[in-house]
Amino acid sequence: MNTLAILGGKPIIDYPLPLYPSIGKKECDAVMSVIASGSLSGFYGSWGDEFWGGTTIKQFEQRWSERFHIKHTISVNSNTSGLIAAMGAIGLSPGDEVIVPPTTMSATVMSPLFYGGIPIFADIEDETFCIDPNEVRKKITSKTKAIIAVNIFGHPARLSELRQIADEHGIYLIEDNAQSPLGMEAGAYTGTIGHIGVFSLNYHKHIHTGEGGMCTTNDDHLALRLQMIRNHAENIVEPVHMSDLSNMIGHNMRMTEMSAAVGLAQLEDADMHIDRRTRLAESLSSIVAELPGLTPPAVRENCRHIYYVWTMKYDAAVVGIPRDVFSKALNAEGFPNFTGYIRPLYMLPVFQQRTSIGRDGFPFILAPHIRYEWGMCPVAERLYSEEFICFETCAYDISSEILSDFARAIHKVYEYRHELASAVITVSD
Ligand SMILES: Cc1ncc(COP(=O)(O)O)c(C=O)c1O
Numbered sequence: 354m355n356t357l358a359i360l361g362g363k364p365i366i367d368y369p370l371p372l373y374p375s376i377g378k379k380e381c382d383a384v385m386s387v388i389a390s391g392s393l394s395g396f397y398g399s400w401g402d403e404f405w406g407g408t409t410i411k412q413f414e415q416r417w418s419e420r421f422h423i424k425h426t427i428s429v430n431s432n433t434s435g436l437i438a439a440m441g442a443i444g445l446s447p448g449d450e451v452i453v454p455p456t457t458m459s460a461t462v463m464s465p466l467f468y469g470g471i472p473i474f475a476d477i478e479d480e481t482f483c484i485d486p487n488e489v490r491k492k493i494t495s496k497t498k499a500i501i502a503v504n505i506f507g508h509p510a511r512l513s514e515l516r517q518i519a520d521e522h523g524i525y526l527i528e529d530n531a532q533s534p535l536g537m538e539a540g541a542y543t544g545t546i547g548h549i550g551v552f553s554l555n556y557h558k559h560i561h562t563g564e565g566g567m568c569t570t571n572d573d574h575l576a577l578r579l580q581m582i583r584n585h586a587e588n589i590v591e592p593v594h595m596s597d598l599s600n601m602i603g604h605n606m607r608m609t610e611m612s613a614a615v616g617l618a619q620l621e622d623a624d625m626h627i628d629r630r631t632r633l634a635e636s637l638s639s640i641v642a643e644l645p646g647l648t649p650p651a652v653r654e655n656c657r658h659i660y661y662v663w664t665m666k667y668d669a670a671v672v673g674i675p676r677d678v679f680s681k682a683l684n685a686e687g688f689p690n691f692t693g694y695i696r697p698l699y700m701l702p703v704f705q706q707r708t709s710i711g712r713d714g715f716p717f718i719l720a721p722h723i724r725y726e727w728g729m730c731p732v733a734e735r736l737y738s739e740e741f742i743c744f745e746t747c748a749y750d751i752s753s754e755i756l757s758d759f760a761r762a763i764h765k766v767y768e769y770r771h772e773l774a775s776a777v778i779t780v781s782d
Pocket residue numbers: 431432433434457458460461503529531532552553554555565566
């Protein structure tokens with residue numbers, strides 16, 4: 354009898370899954386030639402040609418701008434740095450509000466805090482899991498300075514609509530595009546529709562440099578401010594005659610020449626890396642599409658999803674067993690998955706315990722009137738608690754043979770779910 358692995362049977366996938374081979378000879382050769390050149394970084398934190406970085410950095414930024422059809426690209430050492438630089442570049446000041454989604458990686462909502470800004474959470478859409486423009490509209494006040502839209506899991510937020518809202522209110526739209534390089538909305542690349550786009554090149558992403566990030570903008574002034582915050586702005590304000598000194602305190606967010614060399618090689622092959630993962634995700638979607646209670650990720654009209662994470666919605670009432678039991682059974686069969694993604698970020702201790710930080714507590718002392726509590730974003734909470742089942746598309750190298758094993762694993766768990774349900778009832782009794 355074909356017993357489920359979770360009940361002691363033989364798993365469908367009883368071999369280790371191969372990891373995705375993202376780095377090859379091209380990247381190795383590129384790094385070796387930088388090392389041979391003896392110049393591992395071309396940056397100086399003072400005014401002059403070296404303020405902008407070395408040869409490979411400049412080449413990488415130029416190629417990125419060409420590939421994404423954007424005027425300026427500013428490389429940084431992570432997307433987290435890029436988001437902080439973006440908050441500084443727009444002139445965020447203490448008490449300014451920034452509208453953010455709760456379903457994202459924590460760096461998105463931490464970035465305003467570095468300048469004393471206040472994250473204001475707006476709920477996400479049930480279909481695409483990105484920030485909902487209707488919820489954004491409800492959160493705009495006279496203190497709102499920016500919206501950070503996250504193109505989550507590889508799917509564009511409603512970027513044109515959000516840009517229109519931002520322009521109507523004279524505020525900024527920042528795109529956290531960490532997960533969506535070469536995603537598209539209506540023919541435009543994600544990361545290029547807002548005032549600033551921020552990409553991640555950490556090693557979990559479709560294309561990567563180990564650690565790294567890229568900021569993109571069409572605005573000359575924002576570009577200069579991003580470049581200054583990246584590289585010791587305080588030393589540069591005089592030579593560039595900058596009179597608005599707000600946030601002109603710099604960091605060292607500089608990328609190395611070696612990372613830029615890897616990035617150039619990765620960028621050349623970006624379509625191949627993304628297409629491979631996209632085909633895998635689309636196959637997974639077609640496997641579950643016929644199974645009632647499992648809803649594959651939606652793709653909004655005129656959009657390109659690049660599937661950083663493949664995320665289906667689970668309906669326990671239809672399938673007949675709790676989500677966590679289904680997920681565990683899938684894992685036991687060898688299909689690696691996890692539930693929930695990230696707990697809505699307003700539940701982080703930094704928000705929940707801010708009143709206990711004390712009189713000098715940074716920085717929420719400025720916002721005692723803002724409440725962060727469960728119930729604020731019901732869609733995000735339901736998806737997290739009850740519905741999301743995720744698979745890390747970028748992690749594995751999935752051949753067509755493994756993919757058919759995935760299909761067998763999913764069908765097996767689905768087919769035997771009643772057996773699982775009675776076993777679970779017996780266990781819990
Ligand atoms: C949506 C989102 N924002 C920000 C980050 C932070 O990126 P980095 O690790 O490059 O700082 C990540 C990383 O996973 C992310 O997924």
